[in-house]
Amino acid sequence: MTQIATERALWDVTSGPDKIQQYMADPDAFLAPYGMSDEEKALMKEKNVKALADQGHSHMLLMLFFVAVSGGFSALPEYLGALNGPAQ
Known part of the structure; x- marks a missing residue:
């Protein structure tokens, strides 16, 4: 696991609309x-x-990332459901 790299990516995706669009596009x-x-x-x-x-x-x-790539804070219930779902 590369926790620092992954958390940096999570943060960068959420750092602005242009980054969200870049992530979503590719x-x-x-x-x-x-x-x-x-x-x-x-x-x-x-x-x-x-x-x-x-x-x-x-x-x-994780919450900021999920909300950013799922259409905004209206996705918060979906995030909570995903987070509290069965263990993977």
Whole structure:
């Protein structure tokens, strides 16, 4: 696990509308420079916040990321459901 790289990517995606658009347009290209594992990249692309949280990633960063790539704070109930879902 490359926790620092993954959390940096989570933060960078949420750093502004242009970054969100870049990520949404081509997640693979956006994540390429971060040195993340293939598993972490896949979990981010799947928005699998439960698995990322279980790996020890920041819940705050995960919430900001999920909301940013899911259309805004109206996605918060979906995030909470995903986070509190069954263990992966």
